[in-house]
Amino acid sequence: MKPFKYAAVSPADHGTPAMAFGKHVIRMMAANTGGSLGMLEAFVPPGGGPPLHIHDREDEFFRVLSGRFGFWCAGDYLELGAGGCIALPRGVPHRFQNVGKVEGHLMVVVMPGGFESFFPIVELGKPQTPEEIASIAAEFGLTFLPPEDQNAA
Incomplete structure (x- = not known):
């Protein structure tokens, strides 16, 4: 991996689509940032979002670009609309869900x-x-927690 010595850029409307678990667009790869970070966008239908899970390796930062999302983390719950941001620590059970009535759009770092x-x-x-x-x-380094734990977040 190359050292992170130059700007990593992702122009508007660029990125690599990935259609696993919904629509994602990979905007910045770790290889372009010396491993410092990766960035993607997620397009989430109403009611959509991952089950409760834990990341062992990375912290996550979310910015709601459109829609309304609920975030569960370590027993706490909050909702964010467009412009809202949240950072979630590694090693802590968390999940998110589009709680709105239209497709939502997230930036994830x-x-x-x-x-x-x-x-x-x-x-x-x-x-x-x-x-x-x-x-x-x-x-x-991702672990999905059992369905019976989904309400524990």
Whole structure:
């Protein structure tokens, strides 16, 4: 990986689409930032969002670009609309959900970078079972928590 000595740029309407678990656009890869960060956009339908999960390797920063989202983290819950931001620490169970009536749009920054590659890898691998998904997730330090824990966040 090259050292992060020059600006990493993602012009408007550029990025690499990844259609795993919904529509994502990878805007900045860890390889372009010396591993410092990765950035993606997520387009989330009403009611959509990941189950409760834990990232072992990275912190996450979210900015709501449009729509309204609920965020659960370490037993806390809050809602954010367009322009709202939240940072979630690694190692802590969390999830988010589009709680609005229209598609929502998030900017997600992961620090350090690397997790942004999860969605293209899932798209390429086309896992069919929860076990296959969990196997890919484990390669990225991601653990999905059991359904009975979903209300614990």
